[in-house]
Amino acid sequence: MMRLRRIPLTQIICMGLLVAVARADEGMWLLDRLPEAELREKFGFEPRPDWIEHVRRSCVRVGAGGSASFVSANGLLMTNHHVASDMIADLSNEANDYMKSGFYARTLAEELKCPQTELSVLMSTEDVTARVNSGVTPELSAADAQALRRKAMAEIEKEARTRTGLTPEVVELYHGARYHLYLSKRYTDVRLVFAPEAGIAFFGGDLDNFEYPRYNLDVTFLRAYEDGKPARTEHYLKWSAAGPKEGELTFIAGHPARTQRLYTVEHLEFLRDVHIPLVLSAYNQREVALLQFMGRSPEIKRIATEDLLGIQNGRKAYGGILEGLLDEQLLAQKRKAQQELIDFINADPRRKAAYGGAHRMLAEAIDRCRPDYPAYMMTTNRRTSLGRLYGVALKLVQAAAERARPDGERLDEYRDASLPSLELDLFSEAPIHDALEELRLSDGLVRLGRVLGGSHPVVKTALAGRDARSRAAELLTGCTLKDVAVRRKLYEGGSSAIAECDDPMIRLARELDPLVRKYRAKYEDEFEGVEKEAYGRIAAALFELHGDRVYPDATFTLRLSYGTVAGYDEPDRAVPAMTTYRGLYKLAAQRDNQPPYELPARWRERKDKLDLNVPFNFVCTNDIIGGNSGSPIFNRDGEIVGIVFDGNIHGLVWDFQFDMKRARAVGVHSRAIIDALEKIYDASPLVAEILGR
C-alpha cells in the first residue's frame, strides 16, 4: 500500500522542490497550471475553471500523510483504510478491535471521534514570489537570503491568518522559482463512519503489497465536523456507480508527498549508497524486533500491528527503490539526460554564467555532508526515533527554546503557522502502550549504537553508561509525559518549566537537543543551502531547454494527474487492468484461507450475495506517489470511479523517474465499494448518502 514514507516536514519542504519535464502520461500538475494542450490533443478534454475549482475544493489532505475527498454535502469523506488506520487503531482497545472487526456507525450518534486528526482543504492560492524575494539581492549569502525569505514568509502567513481565518502556508515550488501562498480550511473534529476489517482492506498483507493483481477493499469513510455538527461541504465529488472502463480517461487529484525526478546522478547515488541503506537497515531491524515482540500475546500483537504495517510498507517501498537505483540501465538514462543539460548550459556563455557549475557544486556538497549524515538521520528522522514519549519530550524541549525566538528565526516546525499542527500532535490523547514504547526505545537505543558506533557522543548521551534495556526501563519508569496535562503544563511553562523539569525523558531530550541541532544545522547549512542554489540553477536551465511543459516535483501539495485504465505486460504474462470478486475468492481458497489471505467471516458467509463478476481493483497509468493514498480517481465528469491505494512494484521508481511501460497506480473500483457496503456490510444508509439517493 502506498503509505506516505514519513519524512520530517523540513525534508518535504526543502528537498523536493524541483521541476520535471513531462513525457507520456507523466506529471503531477498544479491545478492552476494543467497541461491543457495535451489533454485536448490526447483526450479531447478541456478542463473548465469551475471544474478545476470544484475538484480543488472536493479534495482533502489528511494529517501529515495522505489524501481523501468529500463524497457528500454533509462532510462525508472517503480515504484509504491504511491512511485512516492510525485513527482506527487509536479508537480500538482489547474489547473492541475495529482493525480486526471493522466498524460501521449507522447513525451520526454512533460515529467515533478520532484523536489527533487533522484534515485540510485548499481554498485558494496566490503567487507571492515577488514579496518573498523582496530585499533579496545577489550580494547576499545564501544563508542570509534564506533568512530574509523565511522572515517574509512568516509575515505573509501571519497576515493571511489574521485576514482570512484560514490556515496559511507559503509553499515553495519549482525549487524556489515560485512561492505560492496556500490558504486552507482545517478540520480537527473528524469521526469514523465506516471501516472494513483490516483482513479485507489489506488482503494479502505485506506479501501482496505493491504487487498486482490485487483484491483489497482499502477504503474508509470519515466525516468532518464543525461546531459539533457535520460540516456542510458544498463541493464534493459525485459517484459513478458503473465505474471506469478499460482505456477510459482517469484523473487523480491528491497530495503526492515527494519526488526526486530532477535529482542529479550524484544525488541519486547518494540516496542509493547512503540514505536508503540507512533507512532500510533501520526498517529491517525494527521489523524483526516487532515480529518477535508480537509473539508475546494477542494483545501485544494488536497494539503493535500499526507500527509493523508502516515498517513493512516502508521496507518494501525503499527496497524497491534501492533495486531500481542499483539498475545501471536506469542510471545510464539519467546520466545521459544530465550530460545533455550540462552541454546545453555550456554551449552558451550567458547560460554558463547563469546556471553553470550547479552539478559540481552539488556533488561537492554531497561529499561534505556524507560523514555526519548518519548522525543527522539518527537524530532527526522520524523513522529512527526513540519512541513516542521521547518524540514528545524533544518537541517540548525544542518548542520552549524556539517559541522564545522571532517567528522568522525558528526551526520550521515551530513557526507560528505550524503551531496548531504541533499542538494537535503534542496534546493528542491517542493511547501510548507501555510495552510498545519500551520496545521502540530499547530497540532505538541499540540502533543508535549499531549505526553510529558505541563511542559516538549521541550514543554515549543516550545510553548514559547503561545497557540499552536497563536504560530504557529507567527512562520509562520515571516518565510522566503519558499524561497530556503534564505536557500541556510544560508547553505553557516554556523554558523555565523545561529547565526545572526532572522527568528523565525531558532530561534526555535536553541533553540530546544540542546534538540534534548541531547535526541538523550542519546538514541544513552545508547541504541544503547548496542544494537549493544548485537545483534552482538546474531548474531554470531546464525551463530554458524545454519551455513550459514542466511540473514541479511533488511537495505534498495538491496535484492532478491524468491517465487511462490499462493493463500491462510482465515478461511471462499479460496482466489485465481489472480484477474481480471472483478472483478474490479464488485466491483465498488457493491459500487455504490462511493469513494474510484469510477472508473475514462476513465475506465468507455472504459470498452468495455478491455478483462475482464485479470488478474489484484496477490499474491506470496516472502518475502518483506516496501521499496520493486515498486520492479519488474520477472521470471527465468529475465522478468518482475509484480510489487510489497503491502503486505496483514497477511504480516505485516513480520517485525519480516516470515510466508507463509497466508502472501503474492501483485503485479500488467504485462499483465494488458500493456492492460491498450494500451486500456485505448492510450499510444502505451510507450508500444512499454516497449515491445522493
Added chain:
Amino acid sequence: MMRLRRIPLTQIICMGLLVAVARADEGMWLLDRLPEAELREKFGFEPRPDWIEHVRRSCVRVGAGGSASFVSANGLLMTNHHVASDMIADLSNEANDYMKSGFYARTLAEELKCPQTELSVLMSTEDVTARVNSGVTPELSAADAQALRRKAMAEIEKEARTRTGLTPEVVELYHGARYHLYLSKRYTDVRLVFAPEAGIAFFGGDLDNFEYPRYNLDVTFLRAYEDGKPARTEHYLKWSAAGPKEGELTFIAGHPARTQRLYTVEHLEFLRDVHIPLVLSAYNQREVALLQFMGRSPEIKRIATEDLLGIQNGRKAYGGILEGLLDEQLLAQKRKAQQELIDFINADPRRKAAYGGAHRMLAEAIDRCRPDYPAYMMTTNRRTSLGRLYGVALKLVQAAAERARPDGERLDEYRDASLPSLELDLFSEAPIHDALEELRLSDGLVRLGRVLGGSHPVVKTALAGRDARSRAAELLTGCTLKDVAVRRKLYEGGSSAIAECDDPMIRLARELDPLVRKYRAKYEDEFEGVEKEAYGRIAAALFELHGDRVYPDATFTLRLSYGTVAGYDEPDRAVPAMTTYRGLYKLAAQRDNQPPYELPARWRERKDKLDLNVPFNFVCTNDIIGGNSGSPIFNRDGEIVGIVFDGNIHGLVWDFQFDMKRARAVGVHSRAIIDALEKIYDASPLVAEILGR
C-alpha cells in the same frame, strides 16, 4: 539455541587463538591441561588419565559446527536436533517432512543415510611447536615467518596422514605459543536414528531462544557407520538415568567454536562498531526476506525453515553481543584490565622490549583494515554469500587455482589436509531448491549494493549492469552446477576445465575471484599478520603475569569445562535450576497451543503417560559457547546427565567475558530424554541400547 555462528575456517583458525585467565567456573580447558588444583580444591575431584582418555574418545565433532558424544558401543551418538537439522531437512521432502513429523528407525535397515555429513573423534594430540617454528628467526618478516610455518604444518600433516591413516590437523593454541598436531578418526557414513518433531525440539522457537526457563527436547540420535556396518565404538559415555541434582558437579566436553576473551578494548570496539553491525544488518535483511518468501506456500515454508532458524539464531546471538558491548560498564572492566597489563609490561625494561607496543600496533592495524572491511566481509563471509550454487562455483574456481600450487602456499581451505572436507561439501547430494536459491541470490545481490554502494567494483561485477532480479534469473537459468557430476568433472578438470566453462555462475565466480582474493589478502596481510604478532605478545605477557592458570581461547577444538547445576536471580524473580514436563504443558496451554508453542500431536495425546514432575531442562555454570551445542553433560563418573543445547541471554557476552552471576549453559535432562523416548515415541529398543540393557 546455541548454533555455531558460522565463520569461515580462516577466521576460526586465525582470529581466536588467545589465552585467558580463569576465574570462578571459567575455562574451556584442553584435556591435556586441566585445572587440577581447582577441581581438587573445589570439588575433591581428581581426573585420572584413563578418565580423560575415555572422555576424549567418546566425544565427537560434527561437521563444521557442533558437538556430540557416543552413547553405545555400536556407534550410536547423541547430538542436538538443531545440530542435526540440516541433515534432517535434507532427508525430508514434501511427502515426508521429518522436521515436522520427527523420525524413528526401529531397525538398522530403517536408518537413513545423511548427505554431506562428517564426524570426527580426536584420537591423539602431540606438541609440534618446535617443528612448526624450526627455521623461523627473529629476522624474518611476519609474512615470511608465517609462510615458513604453513609449509612446516603442511608437511607435518601430510606425513601424519601417511603414517597413521587418520585425519591430521595442526592447530594453533595460545595464539601461536603452542602448535599441536591433532589426529582424528573421520566418519562420513552417518545415519539418522531418531529425531523428535521440530515443534518439541525447538518449542518456543525464536521467541524463547536464548531464554530460560525452557522446555526443549533438543536431541537427536545418529549412528556412525564404517564399511556399511555400525561403527564399533569402544569408548562411549554411559547414561545416568537419574540425571543431575542441584549443586552437583557437571562436566561438559565439546567443541566451543570461538571466543575473544583476550581481545583488546580497541578490538572489541571494532567488533561493536564495524563487524557486528555488518553481520546484524545482513541477518536482519535476510530474515525479513525469508519471512516474506515463506508466505508463498507451505512447501516454500518447509524448504526455507532451516535458513530462517539459522538466521534468527544468529541475529539474536549477535544482537545480544552487541547489547553487551554497548554496555559501558562491561567495557570499563576490560579497559581497566588492559591498563593493568600495559602497566605491568611497561614496569620492566625486559618485558617492555618483549611485549611492549602490542596494543598500539593492533589499534593501528584495526584502523587500517577498516575501510575495506565491508568488502572483505561481503566477499568472504559465509553469512553474506550469494547462495549455495555461487558458493560451489567459487570453490571450484578457487580449487582449480589453488590445487595447482604447492600445499604450503595454498589458501587454508584448499590445503591437502582440508581437501576431504572440501570434497564432501562440493559433491554433496543435498537438495538445492530453485526458489530458495533465487531468493538467496537476488537478496544477496541487493545486500551487496546496500552495503558496498552501487559503484563498488564488487557490486558492478556481480550485477553486470542488470537489476538484481533479472541478474539472479539469468545466473540461475543457465546454471548447471545442481548436477553433482558436473561439479566433479569441473573439479577434476582443474584450471583448463574452469577456463573453458561457460556456466554463468562459474563465469561470475571467475570474475569475482580476483576481488575476493584482493580483499582477503589485504585483510590477512594487513590485519591478521599484526593481530597474530600483537596477541602473541599480549598472551605471553599474561602468562608472565598470571602464571599457568590460563586456557586458550576457543578454536573449535575439544575442550572440557566444569561447573555446577545452579539457578540464578533476575531483577524481578529467582530462576530455578530445573524445569519440568508440567511446566511444558502449562506454557503450551497459556499460549493456546499456537506456534511456536504448539505441542506436537503425540505430546498432546500421551500427556497422561508422563510423570509431569520429571525434570525437563536445567542450567549449570559451565563455561560454553557456540559450537558446544550437542555436547554431553556428564558427572564425575563419566555418566551422561544431559546434553547442552543453549546458553541463556546473559551467556552471550561469554564470547568476550565469562560471568557466572546470571549467565548459564542450558541442557536437556537425561531422565527426560529416556522418558520421552519410552512414553511418547515407543522407542524401547533405542532406550535399551542407551541404557545398555
